[in-house]
Amino acid sequence: RQHRAERASLQRTRFLGTLGARIRVPMTVVLGWSELLQRTQLTPAERSQVDSLHYAGAHLLRLVDDALDMASIESGQLQLQPGPFLLQRLIEEVHALLLPVAQGKSLALVWHSTLPATAVFIGDAPRLRQILLNLLGNALKFTAQGEVRLQVQCAGQDQDVLLRVVDTGPGMTAAQCQRLFQRFEQADGAQTAARYGGSGLGLSISRDLALAMGGDITVTSRPGDGACFQVRLPLPRSDAIPSDAPSCAPQDANGVGELRVLVVYPATSVTDVLRALLGSLGHVGLCVPGLEAMPKALREHGRWDVIVVDPVLCVGGERAGAWLSRRWPGIPRVALTPRADIGAEREAIAAGFDLFLRLPVSRATLTACLARCRRGA
Known part of the structure; x- marks a missing residue:
């Protein structure tokens, strides 16, 4: 009976983890566009509606994340990463x-x-x-x-x-x-x-x-x-030097300077939002759906300062992190994933990425990440 209960608890945790990852993709669209709309000229009534949309989306995401955390704690699967x-x-x-x-x-x-x-x-x-x-x-x-x-x-x-x-x-x-x-x-x-x-x-x-x-x-x-x-x-x-310390406080986009960012992600609904967020911060963004399109994009559009990639993508059986570090070792590599579990960041860094972004992405988190790319360049 105890074994069945533990198995059911584990299955519930896995289900919530999958649900959390899948809901983060559409929530990127909702929260991204609503955040950008908040920065436009709106009537008081329109602003109230957009604010309500944005806060409701953030609340929905928090509910899912809370449920995932609670399930991890109850099943004894909560793992700290000191x-x-x-x-x-x-x-x-x-x-x-x-x-x-x-x-x-x-x-x-x-x-x-x-x-x-x-x-x-x-x-x-x-x-x-x-x-x-x-x-x-x-x-x-x-x-x-x-x-x-x-x-x-x-x-x-x-x-x-x-x-x-x-x-x-x-x-x-x-x-x-x-x-x-x-x-x-x-x-x-x-x-x-x-x-x-x-x-x-x-x-x-x-x-x-x-x-x-x-x-x-x-x-x-x-x-x-x-x-x-x-x-x-x-x-x-x-006395150790933090290798993966939290990013510094997001600074104004002008403090980072214009960056050319290549985004490789299969969902166009997500890349459309990222391109708009990058533009609102004064950066240039080009989005392609897969790694195979990268060499052509690099040839046609010149240099790129940062590459943002879905870490599960592969080329010829080789994972994105290893492939990018071998082909373009001098360009900062940022993993972009909807995974909600805490192990996602650790796995991405171990796979060859320099930094990590979890969907949905806001202007603040994007700016902080790009600032770290600039400092590390």
């Missing part, structure tokens, strides 16, 4: 990704750290990033006016790092705080879900991730006084 990373760089990236949300609500989103900017820590950077995005995103969602603040410091003489997310939202009662980390629970139950949306999984998953990393998340709040979520994690210091 390594050296720059904590301040990660914080800058998270801040840059959420700043448009704060600005859209006329909220201040600020952060302060007492740690050295160049301090390197050992930990699972993508999972810490997920925790911060969940906590800060929640704080922004429930705060109507004022600010959301992230405070970072060391805890005494040990290696623990404290990250506090403080907001000026409505606050919560002690009873609400007690059930906040339960799955499918929100502060006011059905009323909160109806008003703000959400699966009721984000905080539960964040705490499970923190516990898996040897830490914890706690909350203190009173009605009318906002809330403070504290993340405590054991993150040892390191």
Whole structure:
């Protein structure tokens, strides 16, 4: 019976992983075009409609990702990938990704750290990033006016790092705080879900991730006084140079300079969005459906600064990463995939790619990736 239950749990996790990957392709189209529409001249009514479309798409994607994370945790398949990373760089990236949300609500989103900017820590950077995005995103969602603040410091003489997310939202009662980390629970139950949306999984998953990393998340709040979520994690210091640290905070496209980007991906609906996103950032994008078309594109259109490729593509039985590193070793290679599992990035880097992008791609993540390509060129 236990074997059957474990097998069913594994099958569910695999199904959700496949579903997550497949839904990311159409969501790239929805979120990409809606983000570009948000930057155009619209009437107030049109802007409200486009914003609603974009936020609904992002919410749908988050629901699928939350379900996948929950299934991985329940089946015991959650795997951490600790390594050296720059904590301040990660914080800058998270801040840059959420700043448009704060600005859209006329909220201040600020952060302060007492740690050295160049301090390197050992930990699972993508999972810490997920925790911060969940906590800060929640704080922004429930705060109507004022600010959301992230405070970072060391805890005494040990290696623990404290990250506090403080907001000026409505606050919560002690009873609400007690059930906040339960799955499918929100502060006011059905009323909160109806008003703000959400699966009721984000905080539960964040705490499970923190516990898996040897830490914890706690909350203190009173009605009318906002809330403070504290993340405590054991993150040892390191002298190592991060090889796969999170990208730096996305800078303005003009700060990167014009790049010529060749995109190799079989779905034209995706490449159309990527070409438009690249154009909106001041870059030149050419899209082809397969690796076989690359030599002709390179001959006809001259130099390319970056190549973005679906890593599952092959030429003569040779995978894209190995083929590209052999044919054009001097051009940065970026893997572009809809896979939602955390192992996708590790496999892409091992297969010969320099950087990694997961669909759907936003202007912020695309700019951050291209900035890293520029720095590494």
